[in-house]
Amino acid sequence: MSARDLLKVPPLRLERLTLAQGMAMAASGSAPFGGLGYGTSDNLAWMPGVNAQVLSEGGPMADVWHASGQVRSGTTGVVRWRTDGHWLLGAIDLDEAAEGQGVAQLAERAYTDLFRALAQGGCPHLLRIWNYLPQINGDGGGLERYRQFNMGRQQAFLDAGQAAFEGAPAACALGIRQGALCIRFLAGQIAPLPVENPRQVSAYRYPETYGPRSPTFSRAALAELGGGDVALFISGTASIIGHETVHLGDVRAQTAETLRNLEAVIGAANARTDARFSLPALEAVVYVRHVADAPVVREVLAAALGSTAPTVQQAVYLEADICRQDLLVEIEAHAVAAGTLRS
Ligand code: 3EB
Numbered sequence: 526m527s528a529r530d531l532l533k534v535p536p537l538r539l540e541r542l543t544l545a546q547g548m549a550m551a552a553s554g555s556a557p558f559g560g561l562g563y564g565t566s567d568n569l570a571w572m573p574g575v576n577a578q579v580l581s582e583g584g585p586m587a588d589v590w591h592a593s594g595q596v597r598s599g600t601t602g603v604v605r606w607r608t609d610g611h612w613l614l615g616a617i618d619l620d621e622a623a624e625g626q627g628v629a630q631l632a633e634r635a636y637t638d639l640f641r642a643l644a645q646g647g648c649p650h651l652l653r654i655w656n657y658l659p660q661i662n663g664d665g666g667g668l669e670r671y672r673q674f675n676m677g678r679q680q681a682f683l684d685a686g687q688a689a690f691e692g693a694p695a696a697c698a699l700g701i702r703q704g705a706l707c708i709r710f711l712a713g714q715i716a717p718l719p720v721e722n723p724r725q726v727s728a729y730r731y732p733e734t735y736g737p738r739s740p741t742f743s744r745a746a747l748a749e750l751g752g753g754d755v756a757l758f759i760s761g762t763a764s765i766i767g768h769e770t771v772h773l774g775d776v777r778a779q780t781a782e783t784l785r786n787l788e789a790v791i792g793a794a795n796a797r798t799d800a801r802f803s804l805p806a807l808e809a810v811v812y813v814r815h816v817a818d819a820p821v822v823r824e825v826l827a828a829a830l831g832s833t834a835p836t837v838q839q840a841v842y843l844e845a846d847i848c849r850q851d852l853l854v855e856i857e858a859h860a861v862a863a864g865t866l867r868s
Pocket of ligand 1: 741849
């Protein structure tokens with residue numbers, strides 16, 4: 526019998542609202558368990574923000590998490606966290622200029638505290654991480670800042686005895702224009718089921734040409750949310766086949782390739798659960814390097830999925846630098862569907 530069968534999961538519910546709706550909900554008395562605000566500079570205790578320019582018509586959006594139990598909050602080193610006893614949401618905002626450390630050291634310190642927070646909060650398993658790094662493609666003293674970030678991140682995973690290769694959490698890593706290294710994360714008491722993309726080399730096995738240490742993430746993670754639901758968290762997905770970027774300089778073709786990669790990840794995920802996930806039914810966040818490309822990406826999505834598909838209608842578009850110079854677009858997503866995981 527698996528841990529999943531032994532431990533009853535208190536339900537976690539997830540909904541995407543406009544930022545205004547999310548704020549109104551919190552003001553009406555019932556502060557949600559947590560959230561992530563896309564396109565806000567506010568870092569509320571229950572809803573840290575992603576401070577990037579919103580390019581979609583709906584304006585800033587919020588993914589709001591509802592838990593069933595009593596919420597307890599705490600601070601561990603540089604990490605602020607909230608837990609209902611089964612799930613834990615956390616946030617780190619580390620001002621580089623104020624800290625006077627390089628990106629590698631900063632990332633290592635952030636992740637070291639993150640794992641300490643998981644221990645203190647009683648939720649040892651990371652499911653999903655959102656990483657935002659200023660000037661991600663900038664030079665950090667002979668090595669690109671993203672590559673430095675990868676060094677510190679992987680080191681902290683190894684030092685904490687956390688899965689840095691197979692079993693790594695789902696993640697994204699983007700560049701946004703602000704002074705702080707921002708990390709947001711979801712953890713739980715049960716390890717998620719990692720999912721890879723058969724069209725791509727696992728990121729944690731990328732060759733050294735992409736930096737001395739590999740990125741630490743799985744292509745997706747599946748988790749039972751309680752209440753008979755399964756969540757699929759899809760990491761940042763881009764126009765990469767094998768380990769190589771394809772369709773250089775062509776945002777239209779990069780978007781189409783990204784959709785094929787999302788389809789492949791969803792196929793691999795569906796093989797591990799009786800829940801049914803599908804490309805048109807995702808809550809997506811679309812990151813574009815160039816503001817002018819947003820309408821082109823939207824057009825490709827609408828043409829491929831139909832203009833009424835939830836993936837098209839609910840997507841939040843943000844301006845951000847993608848972690849590889851040659852990538853113009855990256856799409857991350859989640860979805861929740863009724864079902865159970867295959868053990
Ligand atoms: C890629 O597939 C694109 O470093 O955490 C996507 C998702 C990417 C997560 C990360 C990087 C990360 O390699 C980049």
